Amino acid sequence: MEITEKRLKKLRKVVxxxxxxxxxxxxxxxxxxxxAAVLRSCDTFGIQNVYFIFENEKEYNPKKxxxxxxxxxxxxxxxxxxxxxxxxxxxxxxxxxxxxxTTLSKDSIKLENANFNTNKIALVFGNEHIGIxxxxxxMCDKLVNLQQLxxxxxxxxxxxxxxxxxxxxxxxxxxxxxxxxxxxxxxxDFIKR
Numbered sequence: 001m002e003i004t005e006k007r008l009k010k011l012r013k014v015v016x017x018x019x020x021x022x023x024x025x026x027x028x029x030x031x032x033x034x035x036a037a038v039l040r041s042c043d044t045f046g047i048q049n050v051y052f053i054f055e056n057e058k059e060y061n062p063k064k065x066x067x068x069x070x071x072x073x074x075x076x077x078x079x080x081x082x083x084x085x086x087x088x089x090x091x092x093x094x095x096x097x098x099x100x101x102t103t104l105s106k107d108s109i110k111l112e113n114a115n116f117n118t119n120k121i122a123l124v125f126g127n128e129h130i131g132i133x134x135x136x137x138x139m140c141d142k143l144v145n146l147q148q149l150x151x152x153x154x155x156x157x158x159x160x161x162x163x164x165x166x167x168x169x170x171x172x173x174x175x176x177x178x179x180x181x182x183x184x185x186x187x188x189d190f191i192k193r
Contacts, residue, residue: 003191008191011187011190011191012187014046014076014190015178015183015186015187015190016177016183017046017177018046018047018048018177018178018183018186019045019046019047019048019169019172019176019177019178020176020177020178020179020182021097021119021120021121021176022046022047022048022049022120022121022122022123022168022169022172022176023047023049023050023051023092023097023121023122023123024038024042024047024049024050024051024122024123024125024161024165025050025051025052025053025088025089025092025099025122025123025124025125026038026050026051026052026053026125027053027055027085027088027124027125027126027127027132027133027136028053028054028055028056028057028126028127028133029052029057029125029127029128029157030057030127030128030129031128032060032062032065033065034128034156034157034158035052035060035062035065036062036065036073036074037156037157037158037161038050038125038157038158038161038162039062039073039074039077040073040158041158041161041162041165042073042077042165043073043076043077044073044162044165045165045166045168045169046169047077047165047169048077048078048178048186049077049078049079049080050062050077050078050079050080051079051080051081051082051088051092051122052079052080052081052082053082053083053084053085053088054081054082054083055082055083055084055085055133056127056133057127059081059083062074062077062079062081063075063079075193076190076193085133085135085136085139086135086139089122089124089135089136089139089140090139092122093139095120096119096120097120097121097122098118098120098121098122098141098142099121099122099124099139099140099141099142100114100116100121100122100123100124100140100141100142100143100144100168101124101126101132101136101137101140101142101143101144102123102124102125102126102131102132102143102144102145102146102160102161102164103126103131103132103137103143103144103145104131104145104153104154105137105143105145107143108142108143108144108145109142109143109144109145110144110145110146110147111144111145111146111147111163111164111167112147112167114142114144114167114168115171116167116168116171116172117171117172117175119176121168121172123164123165123168124136124140125157125160125161125164128156128157144164146160146163146164
């Protein structure tokens, strides 16, 4: 399939804004449509890599879910699937990622006080009902909460993820982008997609 100049221009623009060293981890997300909505936010904020953990929930293919809610954002992202939280977070730690877990815990820091301005970060979002697992909590470098002022003490994961991803991306804006070589490789990959 031949690509138009207009499409190529758009893909070049997108690739230039993809963040380097930013991984979103979705741990045991039950509803694939919730995950698909998070994927749309990842694409919006230039996050290329999403890791899925299916330790307690039924596995689904992130490339094949949520076309209506994600506007096919899932097509433009890269995925890694894990069956074990400990293995996923250990791999990230071994690659020098600083791991931030999202939580409602009172022992966590407020989102506005979190410092995401570092070379490699992973942001972990947990199950819709129970949040991140105890294993994930133990392995995170920092736990971060979104201060809520209302009666209801939770947000849909896609809404919460959008807020967290906005703040992390705002802090990292244009500081941690893909190298020219990685941009070139990603562009070639995008053209094939």
